[in-house]
Amino acid sequence: MMLVTGTGLDGERAYLEECRAALRGMLDGARLNVVVGEHVAGDRYSAERLGRHLKSLAKQLAEEPEGPAFFGRLDFGDGPDAGDHRGQRYYVGRRHISGRTGEQPLVLDWRAPVSTVFYQADTRDPRGVTVRRRFGWSGNPPALTGFEDERLGEGGALRTASRILAEEIERPRVGPMRDIVATIQPEQDELVRAGIGESICVQGAPGTGKTAVGLHRAAYLLYTHRRRLTGSGVLILGPNRAFLGYVSAVLPALGEMDVEQTTLEELLAPELPKGSDGEATAVVKHDARMAEVLCRALYGRVVRPGGPLAVPDGAYRWRVSEEELDRVVSDTLREAPPYGIGRERVLSRLTALLRVRAEARGRTTDTAWTRGTARAVREFLNAVWPVARPREVVAELLSDPAVLARAADGILTSDEQSALLWARPPRSFRSARWSAADAVLLDEVAGLIERPRGYGHVIVDEAQDLSPMQCGAVARRSEHGSLTVLGDLAQGTTPWAARSWPEQLAALGKPGAATVALTTGFRVPGAVVTLANRLLDELAVEVPRTRSFRGDGSLRFHPTSDLAGTTARVVREALAHEGSVGLVAADDALDELAGAVRASGVEIATLGEDSHGARVTAVPATLAKGLEYDHVVVAEPAAVVEAEPKGVNRLYVVLTRAVSRLEVVHTRPLPPGIAPPI
Known part of the structure; x- marks a missing residue:
């Protein structure tokens, strides 16, 4: 790494060009290695693995997103707490950028051990760092516009935030979520x-x-x-x-x-599922007790042997008594293996038992003998431990009241069993119209038969x-x-x-996993956090209140008698600001409101794969979770609350999608907890 020397903006820009040239060199080198690697001697397997690795590396470098080569710099002092990094300078970026052959990297990956110091060091514990530099960027491709130094080695009060850090966190966004490597906080x-x-x-x-x-x-x-x-x-x-x-x-x-x-x-x-369930049915299917019901239904297919077993072997017949067969099946059940493994275990144990008897009479038990004996045993095996298919097991359970009653006895009530049964059972499991809730039942049975990846x-x-x-x-x-x-x-x-x-x-x-609470809102502004914290009092959970990293943001309420017209106007006015706009409403009301926005001359996208570059997106309340927009317009909160049993929780989600401005349009009284203070 470079020794610590003073570097102004021109020097940092020159270093940036050196990094970009090095990246181009890394790509050229990776492409050359692909060509050379095709002629490397070695076994076929090794050659194929090497080829895949080299092509993957070249593809990764070729598809590298256009972004800043680095976002931070660490200057270490000469004190003993600097350790092996004494007097060194490190640039930190999204990926490693190699230097010249034999030299140290130009940029360290943010995940490298020494990069931890960039996020964790402060004036109380500088960890040997004298200066932490953050870089400001703008434009596409990004241009280096400035930097800001924090002199950690001088002690003094802790800085709560830097200007560049705040600007990066608050930067308006249109499109998919960005990484946060430049703004990761110590607790994160x-x-x-x-x-x-x-x-x-x-x-x-x-x-x-x-x-x-x-x-x-x-x-x-x-x-x-x-x-x-x-x-x-x-x-x-x-x-x-x-x-x-x-x-x-x-x-x-x-x-x-x-x-x-x-x-x-x-x-x-x-x-995609073809069927659907009412809420009462879905609740039972998702209940933890269904795991035991399904386990009973699956292993209930195993039956006791109905008599002795005779296996022909040329002119001789090997016999296994009913008691011996029952012991093999019972012992295997007690071991509680996955259903499919248990079936194979019964087969192998019976084959081994027959082998012992055959060898005791001087019979040669080679591979062909073992295969033939196993085939002969399979008829018995299919009778006592039949092959099980998840769809067949679940379809039988949901179609046959007697099968369900046996499996659910003492676990589910009669009403819950009635909720599970199909009103019109299919002719076979192959023609069943499976619902989304059935997927968890099928997976549970599949996991009981054979462990998944x-x-x-x-x-x-x-x-x-x-x-x-x-x-x-x-x-x-x-x-x-x-x-x-x-x-x-x-x-x-x-x-x-x-x-x-x-x-x-x-x-x-x-x-035994630890639970850690993050309580600082970095993307949600203070005005929205204050509203969300008020609404927490209406929810039936205990979670810590959030404090906002930002004191900005705006919150406005728009009472109106014309919901569609006022919503269209508010969305149109939102376009005067930079960033993305999300129109969020109850699912059944969204189409009409989006139509009013379009009729007002504003282009509005429907949430989906093609909406990430849109300025305005129509978002159903039920799909808003996890998304964020610079400017959010929420239409008729009362309708969001009434649309589902946990509507207040859904409203909490909807209101917290805004990262700059929140507009609430309503014709009806606002739900408790979000009405503006008098």
Whole structure:
């Protein structure tokens, strides 16, 4: 690294050009390595692996998002607390930029160990740093516009925020979510850098950066434990497809392309459900007790042997008594293996028993003999431990009152059993119209038959909305890995929403995980945070109140007798400000309001994959969670509250989507908790 010397703006711009040239050189080198690697001698497997790695690296560099080469600089002093970094200067950026051969890197990756100091050092504990420099950027491609120095080695009062830091946090946004590597706060950094074996739960109010923490933790773990996670993988579960589209640009901007991002519904049932359930039925299907009902239904298919077994072997017949057969089946059931493994275990034990008898009579039991004997035993096996398919098991349970009664006896009430039964059972499980709630039942049975693929780390956002059965599906996939659980109890909107993190973590299979609360809202302005904190009193959960990092923002109420006309006017006026605009309303009222906005001459997009570059987006209240807009117009809050049982929680979500300005348009009285003070 460079030794510490004075550097003005011109010197920093010259260094920027050196970094950009180095990046171009890295790309050229990666492309050359792909060509050279094709001719490297070695076995076919090694050559293929090398080729994939080199092509992946070249692709990653070629698709590098246009962004600042660095956002920070650390100057270390000569004191003993600087350690091995004494007298050194480090630039910190989104990715590593190599220097000349034999020289130190021009830019350190923000995830490198020494980069921790950039986020954690302060005047009380400078960690050997004399100056921390933050850089300001603007335009596209970004131009270096200035910098700001914090002299940590001089002691004195702690600085609450820098101008550049505040401007970056408050910068208007149109399009997908950005990374926050330039603005990570110390409490966020500690969570991001938590060890791979540590499961954590982040309780965070809107705007506290919990989603960003989760995404950056994924990037950090992949950087730090690349080899370990390459095989097991990282899975990110979001609440809906719109949310995933919104956050989709974060990890690629950090250089991480190979992370699986999906919703739990798509993970469990890639094909779209064709059926639907009433709320009462869905509540029962998502109840934790269904796991025991399904287990009984599956293992209830195993029956006691109905007599002895005779296996032909040429002119001889090997016999196994009913008592011996019953012992093999009973012993296997007591061991409680996955259903599919249990079936194979019974087969192998009976085959081994027959082998012992055959060899005792001098029979040669080669591979062909073993295969033939196993085929002969399978008829018996199919009778006592039949093959089970998840859809077949669940369809039988939901179609046959007698089967359901046996499996649910002492677990579900008669009314709950009635709610589960299909009104018109299909002819077979193949023609069943499965609902979204059925996906958790099918996954539970599939997990009982055979363990699903596990991941090295799973990040689940909006985890407060997961049902016990959904938690079980996540737990199966992280049994031997770790979890990052993100959520806010105040934003729970499902009928089964969690009211306690310890209970939810136990359902997720990580009862010992620590819960950490983020209480500083960085993206939500003070005016909106104050309103949200008032509404907390109306919710049936206990969460810490939020304080805003920002004292700005505006909140206006618009009582009117013309909801559509006033909404269109307010949206039109919002376009005079910089940034994105979200129109949020109850789902069944949104089309009419969006139509009024279009009729007023304003282009408005429908929430989806094609809406990320739009200035104005129409957002159904039920899909607003996790999204944010610079300017939010909420139409008729009373209708949002009345639309669902947890409507007050939904309103809390809707009102906290604004990161600069919030406008509330209403014809009806405002719900308790959000009426402006008199």
